[in-house]
Amino acid sequence: MARPRIKAITPTHNDFLLDSGFIAVLNLAMGSQMSSTPEVNLWPSTEHALEYLRRADSIPHRVEGEATLLEFVPAEARRILDLGSGGGRLLSLVKAAWPGASYVALDFSPTMVETLRKLFAAQSSVTVVAHDLDEKLPAMGQFDAVISSFAIHHLVHERKRSLYKEIFELLAPQGVFCNLEHVSSRSPLLHAGFLEAISCADEDPSNKLLDLETQLTWLREIGFVDVDCHWKWRELALFAGVKPPASQN
Numbered sequence: 001m002a003r004p005r006i007k008a009i010t011p012t013h014n015d016f017l018l019d020s021g022f023i024a025v026l027n028l029a030m031g032s033q034m035s036s037t038p039e040v041n042l043w044p045s046t047e048h049a050l051e052y053l054r055r056a057d058s059i060p061h062r063v064e065g066e067a068t069l070l071e072f073v074p075a076e077a078r079r080i081l082d083l084g085s086g087g088g089r090l091l092s093l094v095k096a097a098w099p100g101a102s103y104v105a106l107d108f109s110p111t112m113v114e115t116l117r118k119l120f121a122a123q124s125s126v127t128v129v130a131h132d133l134d135e136k137l138p139a140m141g142q143f144d145a146v147i148s149s150f151a152i153h154h155l156v157h158e159r160k161r162s163l164y165k166e167i168f169e170l171l172a173p174q175g176v177f178c179n180l181e182h183v184s185s186r187s188p189l190l191h192a193g194f195l196e197a198i199s200c201a202d203e204d205p206s207n208k209l210l211d212l213e214t215q216l217t218w219l220r221e222i223g224f225v226d227v228d229c230h231w232k233w234r235e236l237a238l239f240a241g242v243k244p245p246a247s248q249n
């Protein structure tokens with residue numbers, strides 16, 4: 001079984017920023033909601049991945065978010081990248097709607113990568129890439145759409161932002177980034193209500209939840225246009241942005 005990744009922490013400015021006590025003060029001061037478990041990511045564990053795959057289809061309301069995501073992928077998209085593909089659920093949905101496109105499915109969990117390779121073995125339009133999103137994206141060419149579901153919240157906030165910038169650079173002009181994501185609640189009470197609504201007794205310590213507004217602001221700062229949240233149920237949100245035409249870049 002792959003070992004869970006729990007990096008040794010030497011105190012740095014960023015680690016201090018991720019300390020929960022400090023974040024509580026920061027939330028009060030900035031009016032934003034953040035929660036994090038610094039440097040823990042259990043997804044390389046086979047057990048963790050299989051446990052998710054067993055319950056993935058039963059996450060409440062996810063089909064609504066997925067259906068909304070499909071509305072924002074450009075009809076003419078020819079190359080689509082899925083970040084943190086897991087068992088290939090989102091990619092399968094998009095592939096059914098864009099059968100003529102080519103796809104890259106990216107994940108770092110050996111169990112997920114093996115699952116993806118088996119699922120898409122007979123489909124030459126899908127390339128499976130094993131890559132840790134904590135590291136800079138590999139060279140993969142240009143995409144018309146970059147999609148992701150419930151994956152990027154496992155990265156520390158600083159890496160979320162730098163990944164969004166790399167996604168912007170990977171996109172063709174007028175390409176779209178659609179992120180169906182787990183975001184933080186505005187209060188501990190709302191967070192507890194979300195966990196109850198999804199019948200979650202053991203919160204994943206790999207989660208590094210960040211509020212929606214900060215992420216929308218980041219996308220705008222990076223250069224995305226038409227940035228908005230198009231669907232939300234409690235802590236599940238579909239937000240998207242478009243890379244402007246080449247003449248406006």
Ligand SMILES: C[S@@+](CC[C@H](N)C(=O)[O-])C[C@H]1O[C@@H](n2cnc3c(N)ncnc32)[C@H](O)[C@@H]1O
Binds near residue numbers: 056088106107149
């Ligand atoms: C909650 S699952 C979602 C899977 C799939 N997108 C779905 O919606 O069912 C999170 C996925 O993100 C992947 N993931 C988490 N951290 C990652 C990282 N640092 N690099 C690449 N993939 C990562 C996990 O391996 C897992 O497949």
